[in-house]
Amino acid sequence: MKKAQSVGLIGTGSLTDSPLTRFWGLPERLGPVKSASYRVASRIANMLRAGRPVKDYAEFESCDLVLVYVPEETVPEVVSEMVSAGISWRGKAVVLLSTWLDSGELHQLSVRGAAVGSICPIPGFDDERYLVEGDPLAIRRLKSLVENRERRAVAVERSLKPFFLAALTCTGTLLFALLHVAYQSLHLARLPPGLSATLLERQLTRTLRSFLKGGRAYQAPRELPRQLRALSGANPELAHYLQESCHLASRLMSSRPASRPMEKSRAV
Numbered sequence: 310m311k312k313a314q315s316v317g318l319i320g321t322g323s324l325t326d327s328p329l330t331r332f333w334g335l336p337e338r339l340g341p342v343k344s345a346s347y348r349v350a351s352r353i354a355n356m357l358r359a360g361r362p363v364k365d366y367a368e369f370e371s372c373d374l375v376l377v378y379v380p381e382e383t384v385p386e387v388v389s390e391m392v393s394a395g396i397s398w399r400g401k402a403v404v405l406l407s408t409w410l411d412s413g414e415l416h417q418l419s420v421r422g423a424a425v426g427s428i429c430p431i432p433g434f435d436d437e438r439y440l441v442e443g444d445p446l447a448i449r450r451l452k453s454l455v456e457n458r459e460r461r462a463v464a465v466e467r468s469l470k471p472f473f474l475a476a477l478t479c480t481g482t483l484l485f486a487l488l489h490v491a492y493q494s495l496h497l498a499r500l501p502p503g504l505s506a507t508l509l510e511r512q513l514t515r516t517l518r519s520f521l522k523g524g525r526a527y528q529a530p531r532e533l534p535r536q537l538r539a540l541s542g543a544n545p546e547l548a549h550y551l552q553e554s555c556h557l558a559s560r561l562m563s564s565r566p567a568s569r570p571m572e573k574s575r576a577v
Contacts, residue, residue, distance in 0.1 A: 316454065317341045317372035318360060319387060320353050321379045328406060328428070329378060331436055334454040335359060341368035366394030369401075374450045377415075378406040384414050391418060398423040402447040411470040412443040419444075426451060427470065431463065432477065438463060442470045487554065490547050497543050527562040530555050 316338045324330060339360035344350040350362035369375055379387050384405065391403075399422030403415055408429040415425035426443020428451055430436060439455055439462045441448050448464045455462050465473065488509060495505040530536070533555060540548035 315340070315371075315373040317343070317369040317375045318353070319343050319375065319377045319379065319391070321345050321349060321383070324353060324356050324378075327378060328430055328436070328439070329357065329376070331460075332454050333457045333460070338454065340372060343368070366391060366396060369394075370396045372401060374402045374404065374447075374454065376404055376406060381407060381410055384410060388415060388417055392421065400424075402426065402444075402450045404428055404441075404443065404447055404451050409474060412447070412467055424450075426467075428455070428462070437461065440465065440470070440473055443467055486550070490550055490554075493544065493547055494540065497540075527558075529559055 316335065317340055318329070320329070320342065321344050329335060336357065336359040339357065341363040342350045342354045342357075342360040343363050343366065344353055347362055347364050350364075354360045354362050375391075377384070377387060384407075391398075398418050401422075402424045403418050404425070405412065405414060405427040406429070407414075407427055411427045412419070412425040414427075415423070419425045424444035424446035426441060426447030428439055428441045431438040431440050437460055439460070441451055441455075441462045442465045443451075444467065448462075452462050452464075491509055491512075492505060495508065496502075500508070533552075537548050537552055540551060
């Protein structure tokens with residue numbers, strides 16, 4: 310007897326790079342697939358080689374877990390449709406696939422009895438680690454769909470994902486801007502591009518190792534006024550960014566409590 314399907318999917322857009330294509334338990338358990346149109350739902354089911362396209366949310370009545378993979382700007386509209394669908398969400402788990410959104414976007418379903426959560430790949434782990442957050446039931450059901458011998462899901466409580474995102478912002482967007490200033494400064498110093506790239510890479514590695522070992526406390530930049538005078542003459546915008554960054558860094562690091570060196574541990 311074939312195992313009853315227990316997972317539903319609400320999805321739109323391209324699934325080429327979607328984590329859905331790598332959830333090992335999905336092909337066997339996927340049932341109803343709903344999208345903006347029946348044609349799109351059919352295309353998604355064909356791409357996943359699993360599930361069946363449906364036209365109505367009523368088909369999700371028997372699902373234990375419902376995955377939502379839609380453009381972030383359409384999440385409120387989709388959630389409103391789900392709430393108005395006329396089915397019981399009590400006891401169901403609803404999980405949003407999104408890097409930047411979390412289970413808070415599913416609040417309307419939560420107050421109607423659904424266990425809610427979200428999932429996203431953790432950058433740098435080659436699809437072997439995922440961050441999941443939300444209600445315990447949602448996390449438990451999601452883990453059974455995602456985890457296998459090679460793949461693990463790291464769980465955090467609801468409302469804690471923004472701290473994870475703050476780390477991504479610091480090591481992504483903000484670091485990119487600092488690297489831009491550094492590279493432009495090396496260009497003004499007339500260093501060859503290849504050497505500049507190598508220097509930046511080694512300096513980043515050196516700083517990261519020092520931070521992780523906790524062996525060297527934060528030190529204020531040396532000879533900063535000379536640097537700022539030189540940059541002001543060549544590119545005032547770079548000088549202003551460096552000056553403000555150093556000022557904020559000094560305030561932050563002088564006010565932080567003393568911390569112990571970071572302990573070495575196995576990767577999650």
